[in-house]
Amino acid sequence: MFIEAALFVVGIILLVKGADLFVGGGSGLASRFGITPSLIGFTVVAFGTSLPEFVVSMNAGLTGNPEIATGNIIGSNIANIALVLAICGLLNPHALNRHDPANKGVKRQALLMLAATALFVAVAWSGTLSAPAGAIFLIAFVLILRTLWKESRIEGTLPILAKGSLDYILTAGGIIAVIIGAQLVVTSAVGIATALGISAFVIGMTIVAIGTSLPELATSAAAILKGEPGISVGNLLGSNIFNLLFVMGIIALIVPIPITETGDLLIMAFFSLAAIPLIYAGERATRVISAIVLFGYFAYIGILAGLI
Numbered sequence: 001m002f003i004e005a006a007l008f009v010v011g012i013i014l015l016v017k018g019a020d021l022f023v024g025g026g027s028g029l030a031s032r033f034g035i036t037p038s039l040i041g042f043t044v045v046a047f048g049t050s051l052p053e054f055v056v057s058m059n060a061g062l063t064g065n066p067e068i069a070t071g072n073i074i075g076s077n078i079a080n081i082a083l084v085l086a087i088c089g090l091l092n093p094h095a096l097n098r099h100d101p102a103n104k105g106v107k108r109q110a111l112l113m114l115a116a117t118a119l120f121v122a123v124a125w126s127g128t129l130s131a132p133a134g135a136i137f138l139i140a141f142v143l144i145l146r147t148l149w150k151e152s153r154i155e156g157t158l159p160i161l162a163k164g165s166l167d168y169i170l171t172a173g174g175i176i177a178v179i180i181g182a183q184l185v186v187t188s189a190v191g192i193a194t195a196l197g198i199s200a201f202v203i204g205m206t207i208v209a210i211g212t213s214l215p216e217l218a219t220s221a222a223a224i225l226k227g228e229p230g231i232s233v234g235n236l237l238g239s240n241i242f243n244l245l246f247v248m249g250i251i252a253l254i255v256p257i258p259i260t261e262t263g264d265l266l267i268m269a270f271f272s273l274a275a276i277p278l279i280y281a282g283e284r285a286t287r288v289i290s291a292i293v294l295f296g297y298f299a300y301i302g303i304l305a306g307l308i
Contacts, residue, residue, distance in 0.1 A: 001195050004188040011184030015218040018177025022219050025170030039148055039234060046238025053212045053239075054247045055179075061251040066258060068208075069251055074268050075209025077117075077240045082271040082297035083210070084217045085236050085278055088224045089290030093283040109237040110275050112144050117272045120244040124259045134252030141245035178215040185211050206301055233279070240272065267300065 029040055053076050057069035119140060123133045189207045216239050223232035251257060259265070274293045281289055302308040 001192060004191040004195075007184045007188040008192070011181045011188060014177045014181030015185065015214055018174045018179075018181055018215075018218070020174070020222050021170045022174025022178060022222070025167045025172075025174055028167030029171060046235050046242050050216075050239045050242045050247065053243050054250075055183075056208065056212055057247055057251060061255050061257065066251070066255060067260060069248075070257055070259060071261075071264075072209055072212060073243045073248055074264050075206070076213045077243055078268050078271045078297070078300070079210050079213040080216050080236045080240050081275050081278075082293050082300070084213060084220050085233070085275060086290040086294040086297065087217070088220050088232055088236075089278050089286045090294070091221065092224045093286035093290070106233050106237070106279060109148065109234060110279055112148070113237045113240050113275065114272060116140065116144065116241045116244050117269055120248070121265045121269050124265055125262060127259050129248060129252040129257040129259065131253050131256075134249045134254075137245040137249030137252065141241065141249060144241060144245070174219075178218060181218075182212060182214050185214055206304055237275070271297070 053072060057072050060066065060068035060072065120137070123129065123136065189211055193207055216236055220232040220235050223235070248257070271293070274289070277289050278286055278293070299308060
């Protein structure tokens with residue numbers, strides 16, 4: 001267990017430092033291409049921070065454990081809103097304000113995230129995600145990206161943050177550090193939990209789901225603290241859409257995915273709806289709502305773990 005604990009610490013360090021590099025590079029890319037930081041967060045950053053979910057879920061699907069893939073994606077999407085976005089709201093409620101110039105496009109992204117969630121729940125309610133469902137998800141994903149790209153251009157509303165080719169190095173290095181850090185944290189946490197006798201189901205829905213959401217948490221918190229709210233919020237909304245439409249779409253094309261727990265789909269939809277008041281409320285209300293949502297998330301985890 002000593003080795004697992006040491007790897008856990010190393011993973012946390014990589015996550016924090018990688019997130020810092022990631023935010024710096026992402027900010028520069030936003031300025032370089034003249035697009036909003038929220039779209040950079042929604043695409044480049046969301047893709048990078050969602051890679052752990054993609055790798056874990058794809059591996060589970062290909063090894064005959066599609067239920068793990070589904071649990072990981074649903075659990076990660078819940079954590080992105082109820083844990084990560086709520087924490088960001090507590091750290092800096094003003095950063096979630098849709099009127100901030102850096103958050104241009106966040107309103108549309110939030111609505112599209114809810115639409116993607118509704119589509120996923122409606123299709124998954126049949127009990128199985130097959131190849132046609134995967135095709136529908138991927139087509140919807142492409143249409144969402146196309147819509148947001150057309151509306152993302154900005155002209156001189158944000159400071160010039162580009163740092164030349166260094167932006168690419170920072171972004172790539174940040175992605176690599178975050179992914180490696182997340183893998184170390186998840187692997188070591190599972191090892192510790194197993195040694196303590198925690199069930200595999202609870203590990204999958206809690207530790208693995210939270211672990212694969214750690215890149216989003218580290219990157220979004222770093223963006224909030226560095227004054228880049230657009231990257232933070234866009235990252236979370238984009239990650240949820242990426243998880244549901246791209247990751248599950250790819251897996252469904254390869255192998256049928258049974259949906260055995262429809263109750264978890266409703267819980268995911270409920271927590272996803274919480275993104276709207278968090279973005280639309282005033283600063284004081286945002287902090288209160290963030291605390292309520294965070295409490296609800298810990299209560300949900302407590303129920304899964306059999307503690308409540």
